[in-house]
Structure formats: C-alpha cells, structure tokens
Amino acid sequence: xxxxxxxxxxxxxxxxxxxxxxxxxxxxxxxxxxxxxxxxxxxxxxxxxxxxxxxxxxxxxxxxxxxxxxxxxxxxxxxxxxxxxxxxxxxxxxxxxxxxxxxxxxxxxxxxxxxxxxxxxxxxxxxxxxxxxxxxxxxxxxxxxxxxxxxxxxxxxxxxxxxxxxxxxxxxxxxxxxxxxxxxxxxxxxxxxxxxxxxxxxxxxxxxxxxxxxxxxxxxxxxxxxxxxxxxxxxxxxxxxxxxxxxxxxxxxxxxxxxxxxxxxxxxxxxxxxxxxxxxxxxxxxxx
Amino acid sequence: xxxxxxxxxxxxxxxxxxxxxxxxxxxxxxxxxxxxxxxxxxxxxxxxxxxxxxxxxxxxxxxxxxxxxxxxxxxxxxxxxxxxxxxxxxxxxxxxxxxxxxxxxxxxxxxxxxxxxxxxxxxxxxxxxxxxxxxxxxxxxxxxxxxxxxxxxxxxxxxxxxxxxxxxxxxxxxxxxxxxxxxxxxxxxxxxxxxxxxxxxxxxxxxxxxxxxxxxxxxxxxxxxxxxxxxxxxxxxxxxxxxxxxxxxxxxxxxxxxxxxxxxxxxxxxxxxxxxxxxxxxxxxxxxxxxxxxxxxxxxxxxxxxxxxxxxxxxxxxxxxxxxxxxxxxxxxxxxxxxxxxxxxxxxxxxxxxxxxxxxx
Numbered sequence: 001x002x003x004x005x006x007x008x009x010x011x012x013x014x015x016x017x018x019x020x021x022x023x024x025x026x027x028x029x030x031x032x033x034x035x036x037x038x039x040x041x042x043x044x045x046x047x048x049x050x051x052x053x054x055x056x057x058x059x060x061x062x063x064x065x066x067x068x069x070x071x072x073x074x075x076x077x078x079x080x081x082x083x084x085x086x087x088x089x090x091x092x093x094x095x096x097x098x099x100x101x102x103x104x105x106x107x108x109x110x111x112x113x114x115x116x117x118x119x120x121x122x123x124x125x126x127x128x129x130x131x132x133x134x135x136x137x138x139x140x141x142x143x144x145x146x147x148x149x150x151x152x153x154x155x156x157x158x159x160x161x162x163x164x165x166x167x168x169x170x171x172x173x174x175x176x177x178x179x180x181x182x183x184x185x186x187x188x189x190x191x192x193x194x195x196x197x198x199x200x201x202x203x204x205x206x207x208x209x210x211x212x213x214x215x216x217x218x219x220x221x222x223x224x225x226x227x228x229x230x231x232x233x234x235x236x237x238x239x240x241x242x243x244x245x246x247x248x249x250x251x252x253x254x255x256x257x258x259x260x261x262x263x264x265x266x267x268x269x270x271x272x273x274x275x276x277x278x279x280x281x282x283x284x285x286x287x288x
Numbered sequence: 289x290x291x292x293x294x295x296x297x298x299x300x301x302x303x304x305x306x307x308x309x310x311x312x313x314x315x316x317x318x319x320x321x322x323x324x325x326x327x328x329x330x331x332x333x334x335x336x337x338x339x340x341x342x343x344x345x346x347x348x349x350x351x352x353x354x355x356x357x358x359x360x361x362x363x364x365x366x367x368x369x370x371x372x373x374x375x376x377x378x379x380x381x382x383x384x385x386x387x388x389x390x391x392x393x394x395x396x397x398x399x400x401x402x403x404x405x406x407x408x409x410x411x412x413x414x415x416x417x418x419x420x421x422x423x424x425x426x427x428x429x430x431x432x433x434x435x436x437x438x439x440x441x442x443x444x445x446x447x448x449x450x451x452x453x454x455x456x457x458x459x460x461x462x463x464x465x466x467x468x469x470x471x472x473x474x475x476x477x478x479x480x481x482x483x484x485x486x487x488x489x490x491x492x493x494x495x496x497x498x499x500x501x502x503x504x505x506x507x508x509x510x511x512x513x514x515x516x517x518x519x520x521x522x523x524x525x526x527x528x529x530x531x532x533x534x535x536x537x538x539x540x541x542x543x544x545x546x547x548x549x550x551x552x553x554x555x556x557x558x559x560x561x562x563x564x565x566x567x568x569x570x571x572x573x574x575x576x577x578x579x580x581x582x583x584x585x586x587x588x589x590x591x592x593x594x595x596x597x598x599x600x601x602x603x604x605x606x607x608x609x610x611x612x613x614x615x616x617x618x619x620x621x622x623x624x625x626x627x628x629x630x631x632x633x634x635x636x637x638x639x640x641x642x643x644x645x646x647x648x649x
Binding site: 079080103104105106107110111113114115143156157158159160161162163164167184186187211213214215216217218221233235236237238239240243244245246247248249250254255259275276277278 | 393395396398399400413429430431463466468492493494495498520522524532533534535536537538539540542543544545546547552555557588589615636637638
C-alpha cells in the first residue's frame with residue numbers, strides 16, 4: 001500500500017455536511033472491517049462539540065490534533081472554502097490531504113498546492129474519489145465491494161470509470177495494491193508521476209494501470225518517469241476539441257491533449273494501451 | 289468563459305495596459321452616431337471568439353466615408369459559423385515591431401506559465417517549432433505577487449522597457465481575474481508607444497460567480513438547462529443518446545459507441561447520487577433532442593440506488609427506446625422494475641452499447 005495503512009489516523013474536514021457525514025460512516029465501517037484506525041475526528045468551524053456517527057467534531061485541525069493522532073485528512077468542504085482547508089491542514093502538520101471537493105477555482109488550487117508543498121504535505125485531488133488500499137485503508141468515497149487486495153496499482157483521473165476497470169480487474173482475479181483517484185481538474189496535487197514513484201517503492205505493487213483522459217500530458221509524463229510495467233486506458237477518443245467533457249480538466253485545448261496523440265505517445269514509449277476498458281485485465285496478464 | 293476582444297481590452301486597460309482607442313457598435317446606425325469619436329482611418333473587427341478571425345474575413349479596413357457600408361457587410365457575415373453581433377471599430381496602429389505575450393495555467397508545473405516571443409500575430413506553437421530561440425518562457429508560483437525583475441529580463445530580450453511593466457500588469461490581471469489564459473497577440477510598438485493590438489482573456493468557469501459573471505455564454509441553451517440540473521452536457525452530432533455517471537465513464541461509453549461504429553448524440557454526466565428525479569430530467573433532456581433515436585444509460589456506483597434509477601427512467605415517459613446498464617445498490621430490484629415495464633437492462637457496458645448501436649441500424 002502507499003500513502004497510508006491501518007494505523008493512519010484520519011481527520012475529515014467538512015464533517016457536518018451531508019457528504020462529509022455520510023462518508024465518515026462508510027470510511028469507519030471499512031476501518032472496522034479491516035481493523036484500522038479510521039476517522040478519528042471531524043472538523044467544521046463553529047460546530048465543535050457535535051458528534052457525527054460517534055466521531056467528535058472540532059472547530060479547527062489544530063484543536064483536533066490536541067486530542068487525536070492523525071496524519072491524513074479528507075476534505076468535503078464546499079468549493080469556495082476548500083483551498084483554505086488544504087492550507088489549514090498543511091500548516092497544522094498533516095502530511096496527506098485528499099480533496100474530494102469539485103469546482104474549486106483553479107487559482108485557489110494552485111495556491112493551496114504551492115502552500116502545501118512548503119509544508120511537505122502531499123495533496124491528492126481535488127475533484128477526486130480519493131484512494132483505497134484494499135484490506136488497509138479507504139480515504140474518500142470509493143466503493144469497496146468491487147475491489148480485492150492484490151498487486152496491481154491503479155491511478156486514474158476519473159471516478160466511476162476507475163470502479164468499472166477495478167471491477168474488471170477483480171473479476172479477472174487481479175487484485176489491487178492501492179487505487180488512487182488523482183482528480184479530474186486541470187491542476188491537481190499528486191500526478192501520475194508522483195503516484196508511480198510511490199508504487200515503485202512499494203513491494204506489494206508489481207504493475208500499474210493508468211486511466212487517463214483528454215487534456216494535458218500528465219499520462220505521458222508519468223509513463224516516461226517509471227520503470228514499473230504499465231497498461232493505460234485513455235478516455236475521450238470521441239471527444240470534440242475545445243469542449244469540456246464533464247471534468248474541468250478534460251478538454252482538448254489549442255490542439256493539445258487529444259486522446260489519439262496521447263495514445264500514440266504512450267505506445268511510442270512502449271506502454272500497451274487498451275482500446276476498451278474490458279481489455280485492461282488481458283493486457284496486464286501479458287505483463288505479469 | 290471566453291471574453292470578447294473588447295471586454296478583454298477594457299479589463300487590460302483598467303490595469304494600465306495601453307490599448308488602441310475604439311468604440312463597440314452593435315448596428316450600422318450606432319457607427320454613424322459614434323463616427324466623430326473615431327479617426328479618419330480605422331479598422332472594423334468582428335467580435336467573435338474564433339481563431340484565425342482575420343483570415344476568415346472578420347477584420348476589415350475602413351474610413352469615415354465607407355465605414356458604415358463596410359460595417360453593414362460585416363454584420364451580415366458569419367465568421368467560421370459564428371454570426372457577427374458586435375464590431376469593435378478601432379484606430380489603426382502604425383506598427384514597428386510585434387511581440388507575443390501570454391500567461392496561462394500550466395498543468396505540468398501547477399504554476400502560471402509566462403510566454404514571450406519576438407514575433408507577434410503568429411501561432412505560438414508553430415513559432416516555437418520554427419524558431420525556438422524566439423520564444424522564451426518562465427513559470428511563476430501564484431504565491432509570488434509580482435513577476436521578479438530577473439524573470440522579466442529573461443523574458444523580454446531586446447524588447448523596449450515598457451514591455452516589462454505590461455508583463456507584470458498582465459500577471460496582475462491573470463491573478464485577480466481568475467484567468468486560465470490572458471494573451472496579447474500581437475503586442476506592438478508604435479511611434480506613440482507600446483499597445484495591446486489584440487486581447488484574449490479566458491476566465492475559469494469555476495470562478496465565474498466570484499468574478500460577478502452570472503451566465504456562462506460559452507454554453508448552448510440545452511447545455512445551460514443541463515447545468516441548472518447539475519449535469520455536465522455536451523451536444524454531439526450522432527443519434528445515440530448517452531447518460532452516464534462520472535465524466536470518465538461517460539466518455540468511455542461514447543468511445544465504445546465509436547468503437548462499434550455508432551455515433552453518440554451527446555455526453556451527459558448526471559454526477560453523483562443519481563436519484564429518481566435527476567435521472568428522469570436527464571432522460572427527458574436527452575430525449576428532447578430530435579436526432580436521438582435510442583438512449584444508453586450507463587450507471588455504476590457504490591451509492592447509486594438502481595431502483596431509484598429504474599423509476600426515473602420509467603417516469604421520464606419518453607418514446608425512444610432506452611437501454612440500461614446499472615450496477616450498484618438494489619441492483620436486482622432495479623432490474624425487476626425495468627423488466628416489468630418492458631425496458632432492456634443489460635449487465636455490462638459493452639452489451640448495452642452494442643445493443644444501442646444495433647438498434648439504430
């Protein structure tokens with residue numbers, strides 16, 4: 001596993017909102033199943049003293065850290081305040097922030113990520129489903145029933161498409177080490193390269209699947225950066241230029257980042273690219 | 289959202305970036321009324337957000353005597369399919385030198401990327417290939433308030449001193465206006481100083497509200513309606529309607545349609561927590577496009593309730609065939625509900641897409 005394990009204490013920011021409360025319950029249900037520490041505290045400014053599914057709520061991360069040990073944080077706060085939450089976490093000494101929130105203005109994201117870097121804090125997301133190390137820890141909103149513990153690392157800019165491919169891997173008997181949703185925004189914290197570097201150092205991970213989409217060139221950058229056996233799938237071969245395909249980052253701009261040229265570049269560096277999600281397990285089997 | 293040239297210029301001007309004098313007109317009459325604000329010779333520029341506007345006939349030279357007639361012709365034109373509703377009538381510049389300047393969000397460095405080139409009015413990508421020495425770049429973390437002087441020196445090369453101030457002011461515009469791109473192409477020198485001859489400003493869609501912009505003009509009417517429901521929707525040109533949850537899965541569904549030689553009519557991502565009401569609105573919205581002959585619904589999720597989705601599909605009460613692939617909570621119940629009303633429910637996205645492509649053949 002990478003980023004965290006059973007012993008990782010988790011704080012949820014935006015704990016009292018509908019999403020935050022719902023997913024605290026699911027994350028802690030999983031923690032109970034696997035014998036993990038789970039969410040130890042929630043934070044919502046002005047709501048100290050409340051309890052959400054048995055988890056105490058604090059006004060600030062610093063307050064929560066006086067009573068509990070935690071190194072990871074999951075953010076569900078609304079877009080306008082999410083950049084602030086990332087910086088609060090980094091400044092309080094949290095080493096991993098998972099930002100689920102969608103629609104954060106990109107300038108806020110850039111500033112928050114820059115600030116987090118000054119505090120050696122890694123940011124996963126924003127606009128992501130979080131991560132899941134089967135049998136160890138769930139940070140975010142990924143469904144757990146489709147996954148199985150194993151040796152394949154999965155990195156994706158998408159949510160449900162990840163579940164689709166994870167489901168197919170599991171059905172083919174290929175369990176996963178860690179599944180990381182890095183987010184659908186144009187600017188994200190942890191990129192394919194960052195996650196692949198961690199997978200390389202992870203003895204559990206034998207190969208990785210990168211699930212990309214139109215926009216930018218982070219998939220190719222990641223593939224070039226690693227020696228790990230890789231399989232890729234790129235969504236958006238039918239996406240028209242200059243149209244945002246759901247994700248803020250899924251847009252072909254100025255003739256850059258279209259699926260065909262991405263696929264060609266990946267193939268040129270020797271990465272097999274699945275033409276449909278259902279081909280991924282077969283391509284992985286050919287590698288390991 | 290893309291701002292029009294005159295809107296971008298008015299923003300740039302507020303930050304002290306010199307722009308040519310001009311007036312915006314919406315009709316020939318308005319030009320006659322404002323003629324005395326213009327010099328003897330001027331230029332008429334169609335205010336449309338398309339690249340290569342000049343070559344497409346969107347920029348015409350005019351003078352006080354023939355200006356109204358030429359404006360009339362320009363108003364009748366479509367520039368690359370976009371009708372001309374506004375024209376910027378602007379003084380002609382006596383251009384000595386041209387440069388390129390842009391500041392953009394850079395995905396790779398996660399910083400502002402400043403590009404400066406010794407040639408203007410060009411496609412920057414093409415220039416970078418032909419004359420790599422002419423293009424200089426610098427990336428700047430947004431925590432820095434002003435462009436450092438060394439960076440300005442590196443960027444500018446032999447450009448006149450005023451350019452340094454303009455780069456810094458454009459960076460201010462970029463930061464304060466939540467821009468994803470601020471561009472001056474060309475930036476020109478004239479006997480009376482340096483001017484932004486053209487201007488481009490694209491505002492982050494996620495920051496429109498705090499920038500005081502209430503409506504995103506880049507969207508079509510149906511796309512706007514979709515936005516009101518919280519859907520992401522893109523119109524395409526085929527006959528198979530697509531509804532999915534999550535951008536990646538929906539895109540992959542479109543790709544699979546193409547893989548099986550079908551053509552998608554749209555991209556619709558219902559987003560998270562698809563309940564009965566949302567699914568009903570989504571199905572109706574897609575079915576409302578007259579070119580849609582069949583609809584594929586591809587929903588997968590941990591928390592999506594299949595019974596809710598099934599009821600939503602039925603409640604939409606549309607005439608087109610709907611083929612459903614559902615995986616999630618209460619899957620069996622959802623299947624039962626749909627089967628009871630004569631809908632087809634298939635187990636994988638491959639099967640569902642194949643069935644839809646066959647249905648339109």
